[in-house]
Amino acid sequence: MGVTATQLSLDDLKSKALDIRKEIIRMTTEAGSGHPSSSLSATEVVTALYFGGFLRVDPDNPTDPARDRFIMSKGHAVPVLYAAMAERGYFPVEDTMTLRKLGSKFEGHPNMKRMPGIEASTGSLGQGLSIGLGVALGCKMDNLDSQVYVMIGDGEMGEGQVWEAMAAAQKYGTGNLTAIIDQNGYQQTGATKDVLDQKPFASKVEAFGWHVQTIPGNDMEAVVKALETAKTVTDRPTCIVSETQKGFGILPLLEEAGDTNFHGKPLPPEMAEKALAMLS
Amino acid sequence: MAIGEISGLKMGQATRDAFGEALRDLGDQFPEVVTVDGDVGNSTRTEWFAQKFPNRSFNVGIAESNMVSVAGGLAAQGKTAVVASFACFLLNNAFDQIRMSVAFPNLNVKLVGSHAGISIGEDGPSQMGIEDVALASCLPGVTVCVPTDAVSTQAATKAMLEHNGPVYLRLGRPKAPVVYPDGCDFQFGKSIQLTDGDDITIIANGLMVGMALDAAKSLKDSGIAARVIDMHTVKPIDEEAIIKAATETGRIVVAEEHLAAGGLGSAVSMVTARTRPVPMSFVNVGDQYAESGDPDGLLEKYGLTAGNIVEAARSIL
Numbered sequence: 001m002g003v004t005a006t007q008l009s010l011d012d013l014k015s016k017a018l019d020i021r022k023e024i025i026r027m028t029t030e031a032g033s034g035h036p037s038s039s040l041s042a043t044e045v046v047t048a049l050y051f052g053g054f055l056r057v058d059p060d061n062p063t064d065p066a067r068d069r070f071i072m073s074k075g076h077a078v079p080v081l082y083a084a085m086a087e088r089g090y091f092p093v094e095d096t097m098t099l100r101k102l103g104s105k106f107e108g109h110p111n112m113k114r115m116p117g118i119e120a121s122t123g124s125l126g127q128g129l130s131i132g133l134g135v136a137l138g139c140k141m142d143n144l145d146s147q148v149y150v151m152i153g154d155g156e157m158g159e160g161q162v163w164e165a166m167a168a169a170q171k172y173g174t175g176n177l178t179a180i181i182d183q184n185g186y187q188q189t190g191a192t193k194d195v196l197d198q199k200p201f202a203s204k205v206e207a208f209g210w211h212v213q214t215i216p217g218n219d220m221e222a223v224v225k226a227l228e229t230a231k232t233v234t235d236r237p238t239c240i241v242s243e244t245q246k247g248f249g250i251l252p253l254l255e256e257a258g259d260t261n262f263h264g265k266p267l268p269p270e271m272a273e274k275a276l277a278m279l280s
Numbered sequence: 281m282a283i284g285e286i287s288g289l290k291m292g293q294a295t296r297d298a299f300g301e302a303l304r305d306l307g308d309q310f311p312e313v314v315t316v317d318g319d320v321g322n323s324t325r326t327e328w329f330a331q332k333f334p335n336r337s338f339n340v341g342i343a344e345s346n347m348v349s350v351a352g353g354l355a356a357q358g359k360t361a362v363v364a365s366f367a368c369f370l371l372n373n374a375f376d377q378i379r380m381s382v383a384f385p386n387l388n389v390k391l392v393g394s395h396a397g398i399s400i401g402e403d404g405p406s407q408m409g410i411e412d413v414a415l416a417s418c419l420p421g422v423t424v425c426v427p428t429d430a431v432s433t434q435a436a437t438k439a440m441l442e443h444n445g446p447v448y449l450r451l452g453r454p455k456a457p458v459v460y461p462d463g464c465d466f467q468f469g470k471s472i473q474l475t476d477g478d479d480i481t482i483i484a485n486g487l488m489v490g491m492a493l494d495a496a497k498s499l500k501d502s503g504i505a506a507r508v509i510d511m512h513t514v515k516p517i518d519e520e521a522i523i524k525a526a527t528e529t530g531r532i533v534v535a536e537e538h539l540a541a542g543g544l545g546s547a548v549s550m551v552t553a554r555t556r557p558v559p560m561s562f563v564n565v566g567d568q569y570a571e572s573g574d575p576d577g578l579l580e581k582y583g584l585t586a587g588n589i590v591e592a593a594r595s596i597l
Contacts, residue, residue, distance in 0.1 A: 065358075119356065124379070127381050130349030133353060138356070141336070160345070164345060164346035167341065168338075168340040
């Protein structure tokens with residue numbers, strides 16, 4: 001079959017994002033732990049990457065050298081990645097229901113040793129962009145035209161290593177590297193503006209010599225357009241500041257529960273049922 | 281007294297120089313090798329490789345965390361990534377990156393720590409890697425090697441590039457005495473016995489091997505036959521040689537240029553404690569940081585001389 005990108009229509013992409021949201025909620029509720037709200041903010045971007053004509057991968061041969069790479073640096077948001085991979089055909093969707101259970105390869109954070117198709121083991125924040133840079137440099141050395149995408153959390157930007165990677169990527173002109181900052185405005189203990197406000201990201205990243213776009217990251221059309229633009233920039237690394245909402249899709253439920261951050265909490269079964277109905 | 285003087289060793293290259301030459305010379309034979317530097321390539325000698333293979337070398341600046349994770353990414357892409365810095369900056373500064381970007385995913389990254397030990401001298405304790413072996417050894421799947429002279433370092437460098445998986449190679453700054461003038465049979469996990477003796481065993485690595493040979497010569501003069509073992513690989517440790525030494529000599533001294541905790545002494549003790557407990561004594565930096573000064577003076581002051589090994593041996597004879 002070889003590496004190919006799946007390209008759905010905008011309507012089908014939106015519908016795919018709904019399916020992925022539902023799977024995120026199902027698997028985390030079944031696990032009784034996990035980070036659904038951190039996954040929901042990132043859903044449009046991850047869905048667009050896997051189904052909007054971007055990631056050229058072969059689920060039957062997940063290590064094909066010609067593939068594109070997606071690295072989830074904010075590793076706790078791995079449910080959205082598992083759901084997208086399942087939808088893309090890496091494994092049956094029902095397998096993801098073993099999330100976080102003993103013996104399952106669906107670990108709480110991505111583990112490349114246990115799951116082909118996972119491009120980096122993450123979960124200690126701040127390392128994904130550096131790893132992505134290494135992969136991007138390696139691909140260039142091997143004359144592969146592979147694109148490397150790395151998703152970083154806005155709270156994660158507090159890790160100085162991310163800025164180290166930005167400086168180095170600029171030096172080596174890695175046009176095959178795209179960082180997506182999932183700016184959902186929250187981190188573990190509260191709003192990022194209260195914990196460590198690092199905004200504005202766009203001007204800072206631009207100052208590091210990157211091509212930068214800022215988009216409404218839960219708007220599928222905007223996401224697809226930004227990813228298309230990123231692909232056309234080949235002389236330097238690109239960054240998409242994706243302004244999102246944590247828990248997007250089920251916000252009224254989170255408001256009702258009195259916690260719009262909902263960090264690291266699975267939806268209790270009753271709430272999950274309501275969420276699934278809301279997303280149908 | 282210079283190291284190796286008693287046992288008649290000649291002074292040779294520093295292990296970092298031998299590594300730098302070997303890496304450069306092996307570059308053609310191992311086309312997948314790339315280096316990632318944190319702007320100390322002229323100290324670690326990876327600069328010599330970079331001069332010959334500019335397209336296979338990356339200097340990412342003074343940013344050890346990024347350096348290690350970039351190496352992980354290159355390894356994920358099929359490269360043999362050699363990442364070098366001072367031992368202390370590599371292991372201490374980028375420990376989590378070594379754990380998450382290298383050891384946990386078991387990627388083919390070669391971690392090279394130069395300027396290990398207190399024998400770096402005048403630059404002082406901030407630059408001395410003396411926790412590095414402990415830190416590297418505790419990580420699952422990481423091979424830890426401390427070669428003693430130029431020949432064994434060249435062999436270790438080749439073995440490291442041939443090995444599939446993470447390796448930590450520990451190098452020193454000063455010139456090292458020639459322990460292997462005629463080559464050596466080097467394999468990770470297989471120690472090298474340098475002298476025969478059934479009264480006591482001295483297990484050492486790095487610069488302390490020359491000291492151990494000097495100590496053995498001194499002990500021999502007073503009728504004590506010491507077996508000297510170059511335990512260049514701390515992990516996986518050569519259990520067989522340790523058990524044999526414990527059984528045949530009944531006493532073991534372990535000498536290393538490292539803190540007391542977590543280094544070669546700990547690794548050897550784990551084997552003897554489990555299999556054949558024997559009286560042991562230890563020569564190391566102890567539980568303290570050193571100071572600035574000339575290398576010989578530092579080794580003397582912090583108890584890392586042949587005399588200290590003799591003393592440690594006598595304490596259990």
